[in-house]
Amino acid sequence: MKLFRVAVVSAVVLFLAGPVLIVAIASLNEGRYLDFPVEDYSLRWYADLFTDPLWRAAMRNSLIVALSSATLAVAIALPLAYSLHTYRPRFGTVLFGLGLLPFMLPPVISAISMLVFWGELGRPGRIENVIAAHAVFFSSVPLLTITLALRSLDPMTGEAATTLGASPAVRFRTVTLPLLRPSITTGFVITLILSLNEYIISFVVAQAAFETLPIKVFNSLRYGFTPTVAAMAVVFTLISVVVLAALARFTDLGALTDTGPEPEGPSPSPDQPAV
Amino acid sequence: MTAPRPRAPGWKRYAIMGAPLTVLAVFFLVPFAMVVAASFYRNVDGGFYEPAFVLDSWERLAAPYHLDRIVFSVLICLLVAALTTAAAFPFTWFLTRMTPRRQVTLLVVVLASMTLSEAIVGFSWHLLLGRSTGIGRILVWVGLTDTATAYTPGFWAVVIGLSYSVFPYCVLVLFPPLRAIGQQLIEAAGTLGASPFQTFTSVVWPLARPAVTASFLLGFVFTLGINVVVEQLGRPEHWTLAVLISDAASSQANTPLASALAVFVALVSLGVVALVSVVESRLDPSAARRRGG
Secondary structure (H helix, E strand, O other), X not given: OHHHHHHHHHHHHHHHHHHHHHHHHHHHEOOOOOOOOOOOEOOHHHHHHHHOHHXXXXXXXXXXXXXXXXXXXXXXXXXXXXXXHXXXXXXXXXXXXXXXXXXXXXXXXXXXXXXXXXXXXOOOOOHHHHHHHHHHHHOHHHHHHHHHHHHHOOHHHHHHHHHOOOOHHHHHHHHHHHHHHHHHHHHHHHHHHHHHHOOHHHHHHHOOOOOOHHHHHHHHHHOOOOHHHHHHHHHXXXXXXXXXXXXXXXOOHHHHHOOOOOOOOOOOOOOOOOO | OOOOOOOOOHHHHHHHHXXXXXXXXXXXXXXXXXXHHHOOOEEEOOOEEEOOXXXXXXXXXXXXXXXXXXXXXXXXXXXXXXXXXXXXXXXXXXXXXXXXXXXXXXXXXXXXXXXXXXHHHHHXXXXXXXXXXXXXXHXXXXXXXXXXXXXXXXXXXXXXXXXXXXXXXXXXXXXXXHHOOOHHHHHXXXXXXXXHHHHHHHHHHHHHXXXXXXXXXHHHHHHHOOOHHHHHHOOHXXXXXXXXXXXXXXXXXXXXXXHHHHHHXXXXXXXXXXXXXXXXXXXXXXXXXXXXX
């Protein structure tokens, strides 16, 4: 059993990390073409990445799209999660489902929808179009993280505030919002990373008018392999790992997808009081 | 729970709830309705289309070429969903039984590979499976083979790339329900004399089965939505519906055809997701707590 466990876990880690390792080697290889064993190592391809004006333009576009769409995604998700949880409207489940719908459907559906939408409006190929598309598509992520946090809040805290005379607005600002901050941050940061990495929506909606980093990665490959792409891939991987490791320090990563009302620990004790 | 909830004035409540819903309606439902409409438009050469009510695009969807692609897509998605779920189930099970420290480290690895751009996943596997780089060269270097073989483009390269993209999603779907299966239950089975194999077949598997079904079905939906990996690692004969949609929209500039394909894929995905919620409703929390201890 132990042998099986070690075999399964190592095989999975190797499978997940393998491609990234080979890319890292390619990015550090001095020559243009990778061969084994590697002769010389250098950082020249990383320097390329930050000096080439085309890569820098793509980087700038990606950052604009990711920061704006993550902000907008939270701006959509926070009031929706809060009002569905607090006001408990009729058809609340349906409305929550509507919030998750864009993300549940393949991204290419959002891509084609936005392409037709902006085409009909006569405003194709603008960066705002990609921002709007990402904001709506990824708003499901903060909607999920914030809803999970709202469900785990102790209702007594809020009621205490009301008893002490706080209006709903004051109560939201001084009690609910500070308690939701970790889930808002998690939703924002994960949206940021996902948007930074998103390819198909950006590609279809941008209509070749501008490039984001993933578009540039894909386009570079059409004209053959350049180690600069490998360097970019390594930078991307590092960003994801660093940000997620930082998130893991102050949130329960495993509960991210847990839509059940009470997430339970690895080995819950039977007489543990409900929180 | 029974205490009255705070009540903002009615119009304010409608505004707070209505604003985000309006945004979703305008930027998701309306565009999608336009796509449904566009699937009935007439395609005009040169990347244009004109409003009409014709079934041209839908008829093309039912023609042998697209039928063939639909069957291929469904089969490859089923294969990938089965492979990834089969691998993700034991991995996630062991993950839920680890010390918190190791668990977090592995979750970061899984989530990092999940957030990795499709373009980068495709590129990495292209490098790893290509003739002049990667596995082929390493095998020559180690002395296992004489000449390097290219494993991409090809069917199995596509399957590997797709599995790499979908695997983390399956882990995330399996993790919460598997974590909820209490360790005491496993220990109790052991104390009562069950072998590890018996414990698995009589305790773990019955409790985990709905989660495994959900992982398989969602794995299917996620695979159906992947483009770039397929484009980079396969030949046109390996293209799935998602690639055909972006190809129709971009390279062929045939919006009506792309729309019809998109509506079809959306319906299939929604159908499967609805099936998942039926499966998950069988996993109600009170039952989970009874099982979890």
